[in-house]
């Protein structure tokens with residue numbers, strides 16, 4: 001992608017905000033331009049140098065209302081950051097939030113905005129391999145959505161979601177999901193240790209297996225179910241393990257309970 005010279009105010013440029021800026025720099029290298037105002041106490045000087053090198057305008061004097069405000073601070077910092085953000089918001093400004101749990105209503109109210117996009121990225125976004133789901137306020141146009149999808153691309157794939165109430169499910173699946181996969185690597189390693197492998201070998205085998213299986217799914221484009229069937233010979237070792245995992249009290253019901261608990265927690269936090 002290239003960038004069609006938008007003016008952006010980025011509020012918070014830590015892990016996620018920094019990943020976005022790195023992607024935007026690559027986009028500007030391919031064409032277009034960028035005028036970026038960064039509100040961040042510790043902006044990475046390397047990113048400043050790279051922005052300068054690609055000819056982006058960084059921190060123009062008196063930026064006024066911008067095309068897009070991107071909020072990438074921690075949710076608990078939002079109240080403090082909102083004050084400093086309002087001056088960037090005009091009638092045509094789109095507000096893109098990646099803050100967990102902050103609703104479209106709150107964003108509209110606190111920032112005096114109408115064209116608001118709330119998104120949920122996940123940790124692999126830090127290396128451009130995440131998935132970011134988003135929902136747009138009714139005032140957003142098709143062009144707004146296209147622009148926001150383009151700006152989120154550096155974090156990985158982007159998925160539109162039909163209704164804001166589903167963001168609790170998104171949070172429980174893709175937002176929190178990487179932790180479930182890390183736990184899978186941990187418990188697989190613990191099981192390997194119990195069967196006699198030393199701790200370090202067990203962890204290496206388990207984590208490379210999880211990473212390799214994920215990469216295979218991504219790179220072949222095959223479904224999880226097809227790939228699982230490909231490695232399961234009738235009467236073999238994998239089938240013996242899957243019989244346990246797919247049993248009535250196996251992985252399926254366990255994950256349904258886990259996802260349901262996470263979605264409920266997300267709903268409860270949203271009510272505070």
Ligand SMILES: NC(=O)c1ccc[n+]([C@@H]2O[C@H](COP(=O)([O-])OP(=O)(O)OC[C@H]3O[C@@H](n4cnc5c(N)ncnc54)[C@H](OP(=O)(O)O)[C@@H]3O)[C@@H](O)[C@H]2O)c1
Nearest residue numbers: 012013014015016039040072073074075081099100121123
């Ligand atoms: N990391 C993830 O995997 C992940 C996943 C899904 C969603 N998110 C969401 O993404 C958002 C950002 O997460 P992150 O991991 O990038 O956090 P982060 O690394 O802590 O980045 C936030 C940045 O904002 C800065 N900041 C603090 N107060 C500010 C203010 N008033 N104005 C401007 N900047 C301020 C922080 O500076 P100091 O460090 O100096 O305070 C920090 O550099 C969060 O809302 C989180 O819910 C993150």
